Amino acid sequence: MKRIISILFILGLCTAGCIGDSPYDPQAKCGTPTNLIFEKGNNLLSWKIISQGEGYYEIQYGEHGFSLGKGTTVVTYKNSYNLPLYKDNKYDLYVRKNCGLGNGQSNWAGPVTVLASNTTTCIKPGYxxxxxxxxxxxxxxxxxxxxxxxxxxxxxxxxxxxxxxxxxxxxxxxxxxxxxxxxxxxxxxxxxxxxxxxxxxxxxxxxxxxxxxxx
CATH class of the missing domain: 2.60.40.10 (Immunoglobulins)
Incomplete structure (x- = not known):
């Protein structure tokens, strides 16, 4: 009985600690973007795609130090976005992928903290x-x-x-x-x-x- 209890305890720890690797965990199916790059000339945020297939990306940005959920959120189907930022303002940038109801959302990547060197508030829509x-x-x-x-x-x-x-x-x-x-x-x-x-x-x-x- 003690041996069975020990095995169950170990399995419980693995379940709690390894959920991110489980194929049943939605975030494991919707890879978190990596390699976030910010180009100052046109305030372009880009990232590397991890998970393929259907879905879109959510970018959340705001003044440096803002709390996630309280920033401005934009959506794009590309892996880059020209943000409408103002010159000499400091921002934090986050991005995650939304893979739909079946596969959920990835973790947020970021923040990337940037100082905008140009004002780009009038970029035409991209899609x-x-x-x-x-x-x-x-x-x-x-x-x-x-x-x-x-x-x-x-x-x-x-x-x-x-x-x-x-x-x-x-x-x-x-x-x-x-x-x-x-x-x-x-x-x-x-x-x-x-x-x-x-x-x-x-x-x-x-x-x-x-x-x-x-x-």
């Missing part, structure tokens, strides 16, 4: 993505919900058109919102454009054309 729904298979129209690279602070202008030419202006949306388009024809190919409104009320260049279609 867009969308989901689509229809009321039925026989319906001739559909709805598209579009999201884009968003710094969590700025406002953006969006446009949906059938043209490939960047528009002169667009519809203003506040930070964090998505653009929802209804009544779109399943037989028409659309193009989405988005740009950031800068701190001085000017605008970045448009990102796009980003194609949106039913098939």
């Amino acid at each position: 867009a993505t969308y989901s689509k729904t229809a009321s039925s298979l026989n319906s001739s129209i559909f709805e598209a919900t579009v999201s884009w690279e968003n710094d969590g602070v700025s406002a953006y202008e969006t446009v949906l058109t059938t043209s490939f030419v960047p528009p002169a202006s667009g519809e203003l949306v506040i930070a964090g919102q998505k653009a929802i388009y209804v009544g779109l024809s399943k037989t028409v190919n659309y193009n989405f454009f988005v740009r950031k409104r800068c701190a001085d009320n000017t605008f970045s260049d448009f990102y796009g054309p980003y194609p949106i279609k039913w098939n």
Whole structure:
């Protein structure tokens, strides 16, 4: 009996101490980014990809010394991001991967503490993505919900058109919102454009054309 108890005790210690290596631990399936590099010229944070497959990256940044959960969070599908930082301000930067419901989130990598040497608050969005729904298979129209690279602070202008030419202006949306388009024809190919409104009320260049279609 004593031998059995000892074995169970050892197994319990291993379970408590080695959970990060368990294939059933979500964080073991969603590798923590490594090799965080910050380029001062354009405030670009990049990192090495550990886990492949579906998912996206979450960056959290704020003034030096801030507590995780209280910073500004942005999302990107790339392994780099131009942060909207202000010159001569000191920041802490973190990044982690979100691998979805099945594989969870990685640990946070960081912080990387940086002193911004330039102001980069008006970088145009770097990507867009969308989901689509229809009321039925026989319906001739559909709805598209579009999201884009968003710094969590700025406002953006969006446009949906059938043209490939960047528009002169667009519809203003506040930070964090998505653009929802209804009544779109399943037989028409659309193009989405988005740009950031800068701190001085000017605008970045448009990102796009980003194609949106039913098939």
